[in-house]
Amino acid sequence: MKYSYIAPKKKSAFTQEIQLLLSFFSITLLMLLVTYAFLLYKNYTFVEDKKELSTKKIELEKSFLVMETEIAHIEKQKMLSETVYTKNTVLKDSIANLFDLVPLRITLSQAQLLKNGLILYGITPNKDIYNFMLQAPLRSIFHKTYSSFYPAKNGWYRFVSTNYIDEEEIAIDE
Amino acid sequence: MSSISRQHIYLVVVSMFLLIFVLVFSFLVLIPQGKEYRIKRVELKKLTKEFREYSNFHDETEDTLQDLRSKNRRIITAFDTKFNPERFERANKGYFSDLKVSSLSEPTLENGFGLYEVNTTSQISSPKSFYDFLDAINKSAYIIAVNFPIDFKRDGEIIKSSFTMKVYCNKSDINATASESKKK
Numbered sequence: 001m002k003y004s005y006i007a008p009k010k011k012s013a014f015t016q017e018i019q020l021l022l023s024f025f026s027i028t029l030l031m032l033l034v035t036y037a038f039l040l041y042k043n044y045t046f047v048e049d050k051k052e053l054s055t056k057k058i059e060l061e062k063s064f065l066v067m068e069t070e071i072a073h074i075e076k077q078k079m080l081s082e083t084v085y086t087k088n089t090v091l092k093d094s095i096a097n098l099f100d101l102v103p104l105r106i107t108l109s110q111a112q113l114l115k116n117g118l119i120l121y122g123i124t125p126n127k128d129i130y131n132f133m134l135q136a137p138l139r140s141i142f143h144k145t146y147s148s149f150y151p152a153k154n155g156w157y158r159f160v161s162t163n164y165i166d167e168e169e170i171a172i173d174e
Numbered sequence: 175m176s177s178i179s180r181q182h183i184y185l186v187v188v189s190m191f192l193l194i195f196v197l198v199f200s201f202l203v204l205i206p207q208g209k210e211y212r213i214k215r216v217e218l219k220k221l222t223k224e225f226r227e228y229s230n231f232h233d234e235t236e237d238t239l240q241d242l243r244s245k246n247r248r249i250i251t252a253f254d255t256k257f258n259p260e261r262f263e264r265a266n267k268g269y270f271s272d273l274k275v276s277s278l279s280e281p282t283l284e285n286g287f288g289l290y291e292v293n294t295t296s297q298i299s300s301p302k303s304f305y306d307f308l309d310a311i312n313k314s315a316y317i318i319a320v321n322f323p324i325d326f327k328r329d330g331e332i333i334k335s336s337f338t339m340k341v342y343c344n345k346s347d348i349n350a351t352a353s354e355s356k357k358k
């Protein structure tokens with residue numbers, strides 16, 4: 001190493017210690033700032049995610065309400081259709097039972113099925129056959145039964161049988 | 175006694191500044207932000223869990239709806255189909271010797287559904303045809319209830335019958351029909 005009084009060696013302010021210190025400071029500050037930036041970014045994304053979730057949830061709620069309404073509507077349709085189909089089947093069985101009820105010796109000319117009753121027009125060889133074979137079963141089904149007879153030309157009797165069920169019974173059935 | 179060099183004093187001062195800065199920054203900025211981060215993370219986790227549960231419930235409801243739709247497709251279509259008397263006559267002609275369906279009545283509301291009443295007159299050869307017809311309307315393209323009064327009258331070898339039918343449809347179809355008739 002050369003020493004000179006004429007050309008002095010320049011001394012830098014950034015000595016090795018200072019450089020070490022500055023790098024340490026820079027790293028520390030950088031870490032702090034990076035952590036701060038990370039927290040800021042995360043908090044921002046949390047807020048955004050929360051907003052997105054809320055929007056999605058509102059959409060889901062709307063869609064859910066629509067689906068619920070549709071489910072209720074379909075259930076109602078199903079229930080009504082089942083009621084209608086059952087009524088039709090019951091009606092079919094009732095008509096079949098009615099015609100089965102009429103004995104072979106009695107001939108019906110007209111049958112009126114009402115909501116609360118039944119009116120039968122027909123012809124019977126005699127009143128007893130009508131009373132025992134048709135009126136008796138009708139009496140067991142209906143609450144009120146009225147019969148009237150008109151003599152026919154061949155000696156038989158034309159009859160009109162009017163039968164009613166109490167309104168209360170119909171209301172209970174419905 | 176050795177005196178402390180100026181450089182060392184600078185070092186100590188700058189280090190003190192850094193320490194103070196780090197402490198102040200941490201306590202005033204980083205720690206509150208960190209707390210907020212933790213709270214928001216927990217909150218988001220909770221919300222995500224709730225959302226996932228709700229989403230699963232939504233999916234289950236959707237499956238139920240799809241299942242209901244597929245199982246009741248015929249009924250749904252039947253409620254959506256507007257009653258067409260000519261089409262009905264054509265479809266059920268086979269059960270009757272003669273079938274006439276009157277035009278639709280003004281629609282009314284029953285149990286939240288539209289309801290048309292249609293009068294029908296027909297001729298059948300035997301009651302069995304009528305039973306077959308009743309079986310058939312339960313599988314038809316409409317929701318039809320055969321209603322009282324039903325009248326059967328013997329006319330030689332045939333039976334003349336007349337009855338009322340209740341045709342059900344969706345309420346919206348009624349509104350559409352009403353607006354159509356208003357336009358006319």
